[in-house]
Amino acid sequence: MDWKNILRSHIERKVDLADEQFDYIASFFKPMSFRKKDKLIRPGEPVHFEYFVLNGCLSTYVINDQQKTHILQFAMRTWWASDYNALYNQGQASLHVDCVSDAEVLCLANEDREKLCRELHSMESFFRWRSNGGYVSLQRRILSLLNNDAQSRYEELMQQYPELYNLVPKHLIAAYLGVSRETLSRFQSH
Amino acid sequence: MDWKNILRSHIERKVDLADEQFDYIASFFKPMSFRKKDKLIRPGEPVHFEYFVLNGCLSTYVINDQQKTHILQFAMRTWWASDYNALYNQGQASLHVDCVSDAEVLCLANEDREKLCRELHSMESFFRWRSNGGYVSLQRRILSLLNNDAQSRYEELMQQYPELYNLVPKHLIAAYLGVSRETLSRFQSH
DNA sequence: CAACGATTGTGATCTAGATCACCTATACTA
DNA sequence: TAGTATAGGTGATCTAGATCACAATCGTTG
Secondary structure, three states: OOHHHHHHHHHOOOOOOOHHHHHHHHOOOEEEEEOOOOEEEOOOOEOOEEEEEEEOOEEEEEEOOOOOEEEEEEEOOOOEEOOHHHHHOOOEOOOEEEEOOOEEEEEEEHHHHHHHHHHOHHHHHHHHHHHHHHHHHHHHHHHHHHHOOHHHHHHHHHHHOOOHHHHOOHHHHHHHHOOOHHHHHHHHHO | OOHHHHHHHHHOOOOOOOHHHHHHHHOOOEEEEEOOOOEEEOOOOEOOEEEEEEEOOEEEEEEOOOOOEEEEEEEOOOOEEOOHHHHHOOOEOOOEEEEOOOEEEEEEEHHHHHHHHHHOHHHHHHHHHHHHHHHHHHHHHHHHHHHOOHHHHHHHHHHHOOOHHHHOOHHHHHHHHOOOHHHHHHHHHO
16 A cells, blocks of 8 residues: 555544545655664754654654663554654654664654644644544553553553564563563563 | 633633634533532543633542552643543543542533534644643653652652642542552651 | 674562551541 | 541561573674
């Protein structure tokens, strides 16, 4: 499936678009290819884009002063990723975004999203819907961190996204769950 | 300050409104008063409204099978609260929302928000902005849970919202931070 | 293919924070 | 005003998970 179809059917999960409307929208998205470990956003640098994943997997994370990594999000096909705090507020990135595997993405500049939202009420509606969905799923993650032990968080994640098991190295899954790689490894054994 | 002014200046943090526009918007908000411990949303029941806090403090939480409480959010003046998952998806509540103190709120029905968003592009834009802000602050909370120990989460919270110290009982602050009330109490001593 | 880094597993030990038990003080409610 | 929740504090013990140390395997790249 070509990227315009992937994008169009993604947006049309929420709003219907005429062909000319979609072509106009698509004109703001720039397809790009990246290799495993390529960096899309580095802390300290300004953030101009958000990324829509066509293929492969990105991760969004921080590295703390003790050099420990904490992963906010893995982004796979039809997911979005950026340092939204920096993007929305024209600030410097505090997050890393890079490629867990080779990846194809669409880049959308912050000002182009805002322009689309201004010009097309349906796009404003789409992006509100996307943000609402993200909010609800972060709430779920917080409750899971507060309520469940590491093993059940791991089982929950593997059950919801089984493809992560082979796509993402275990120490990154540990960094997402908030558990050490050693402890995660002991879960698998039995 | 009367409730219309509180609401208007809140919305105008993001979008400008003509007087007639605002009056129309305000007509969908219903002011209500609640007493400490009154329940606005109970798990298992359908959710029709979201709540904008004028005064007092609400909390949004779950109680797990071991009867432990985990708090997702405290909502004070100019904050919003609901079980958004249930509200957006017409489902049954899985969260509790109730009053930590006596409170005055404005109720907005889900279908009225959607109507406002459909009719007024500026309101769609406002609610997208609100949702973006919520998303970013939940990200911050997740990173804090992953990265910081209980004591620094406590200090962070008290530094950001000092008014919680006197407004909210300590065992609820513990339930927000994801720590036992005993452990929280030991932080305070020294 | 040789070599180095990345990934994973596993034992031994240590610790932040949970849990249990009990006590005190304040605040509603009958 | 007595009686019962609610809130908070503190000691003693227990445990999930962190940390440290080491070994083995896999993959990439010159």
